[in-house]
Amino acid sequence: MILTVNQLTIAERLDIKHCAIQKPQFIGVIGANGAGKSTFLAALAGLLPIAPHSIRLQQHDLALMTVQQRRQQISYLPQFASVSTPVSVLQVLQQGLVNLTLAEQGRAAIERVCDEFNLVSLLSRSITELSGGEQRRVHVARACLGHATLALFDEPGSGLDIGYQLELMDHLKARSDQGQLVIAALHDLALAAQYCDQLMLLHQGQLVAYGTANEVLSDRHLANTFGIKATWLCNDDGVALLAQRLTINQNS
Amino acid sequence: MRSSWLWGYLAISCVLGWLYLGIGHYHFAWWPVDVLQQQIWLEIRLPRLLLAWLNGCALGAAGATLQVLLRNPLAEPGLTGVAGGAAVATVVVLYFGWLGAVSLWLPIIGLLGGAASLLVLWAIAGRDPSGTHLILAGVAVAAAAGAVLAVILNLAPNPFAFQELSLWLMGSVANRGWPQVSLIAPCVVIGAAILWSQRAFIGAHIFDQATLLSLGFRYASSMWLVLMAVTLLVAGSVVSAGIIGFIGLIAPHLVRLLGVQQPARLLWYSAMSGGLLLVVVDALVKWLPTRVELHLGVVAAIIGAPVLILLLQRTAKS
Secondary structure: OOEEEEEEEEOOOEEEEEEEEOOOOEEEEEOOOOOOHHHHHHHHOOOOOOOOOOEEEOOEEHHHOOHHHHHHHEEEEOOOOOEOOOOEHHHHHHHOOOOOOOOOOHHHHHHHHHHHOOOHHHOOOEHHHOOHHHHHHHHHHHHOOOOOOEEEEEOOOOOOOHHHHHHHHHHHHHHHHOOOEEEEEOOOHHHHHHHOOEEEEEEOOEEEEEEOHHHHOOHHHHHHHOOEEEEEEEEOOEEEEEEEEOOHHHHO | OHHHHHHHHHHHHHHHHHHHHHEOOOOEOOOOOOHHHHHHHHHHHHHHHHHHHHHHHHHHHHHHHHHHHOOOOOOOOOOOOHHHHHHHHHHHHHHOOOOOOOOOOHHHHHHHHHHHHHHHHHHHHOOOOOOHHHHHHHHHHHHHHHHHHHHHHHHOOOOOHHHHHHHHHHOOOOOOOHHHHHHHHHHHHHHHHHHHHOHHHHHHHHEOHHHHHOOOOOHHHHHHHHHHHHHHHHHHHHHHHOOOOOHHHHHHHHHHHOOOOOHHHHHHHHHHHHHHHHHHHHHHHHHOOOOOOOOHHHHHHHHHHHHHHHHHHHHHHO
């Protein structure tokens, strides 16, 4: 068991009874706005006060882990990650190595993520001068610097072109194949269905469904949580969905 | 790159320091010619030079740290009321005769006062310290501190106390000596040591709060330590020279204009340039042929206020 969530309650925003993830994989967290996706990820990252035993990462109780242990084992990309100081991309990545113990040299780690996310040409530029999508790529790369057991990404693809979004999903998938548990909050249901091994559907702070895309993205769930009816278009290359808004009557 | 900056700084400081020592009331001298001159150089001008430089360093470092920590380019010891709080506490113990003018307890009393205004500030604007909220709260705290200062000096048993109000509000390094230097020097050393030990934490403030929290710092204790270091620097400055405004604001922005942006470097460069800046301002104070010597803070404000207005305009636009 790599991650277990038990009776996780955070104020009135999140209330997850039980959920267990057995092996490293790519998990998508989906849900409407305000469903508790970001709160869930922040709680997993250890940013919010939680009760003892409510989250276990491998054999450790998250509430009792030291900041140093959390730093090594969990990487986290917040939804609104930003750097407002006009420092260079290289300096941002160097700063992102802080408190991180790596087997490789810090420079090697930076070179690795730069190759992975096509940042080499941006390294000497000031981060505040980059476009939103380019900045997002830098932040994703920053979160990928270490070799965490649990990698959390809160809407990693927001602001990215479709090409980069697909590339990003490929990278996240590859990381999960290499033994990392990747949990990402995602907005795009089609991308989530196409790439994720399992999906978690949150609704009003509760975990409504957890399983494969087929099980989670059922007509009933989509109607209840998003208020839509979906027509799925699938072929070997991927998945797309045509969504129709449901009226309130059908919804309830 | 780095060492050339340092050598350049040292060279400029030495030249400026020498010129500063030569400035007298009536004429300028390159070298103390007789015993009396020598005494003036060593007992009056040298401590004043060091006092100005140390004050500038303390305020520059404190201002830069506050700006980085609160992610607010307008934060400054004077504007945030930290200096005001330190001054009130110091004045209370001084003018009611509880402590002597150069007691080594003074910086600690100032520290308590500064910490008290930090707490008030945090209570008002702690949720979003990057906004104008903080500055408004700070101005309120600073104004309250100024008023309380006036009341205390009015009520103080010492008949000359009130005449010294402007000295506290405007700041001055005139008519002081080695004892005042020995008040601020330990504060600067300890404050700088704490800031140095927390440089990784300060440097990580280029990131947003959520990212910062995930980077493996013990946030609460690091934050406390750094804020205490800032308050100690400000307290040392206030007990030795009163409230000198604007240096803490201008020095970091000057350094940014030179192209230094990384918080950890910004800090040390601001301290160095703050020291130099205050020496220049004090040299102006000595050199200007006014009937009564102007207060250091007045000249700093005359230069600093327009800078503040420019900065406000630029932040309002962006």
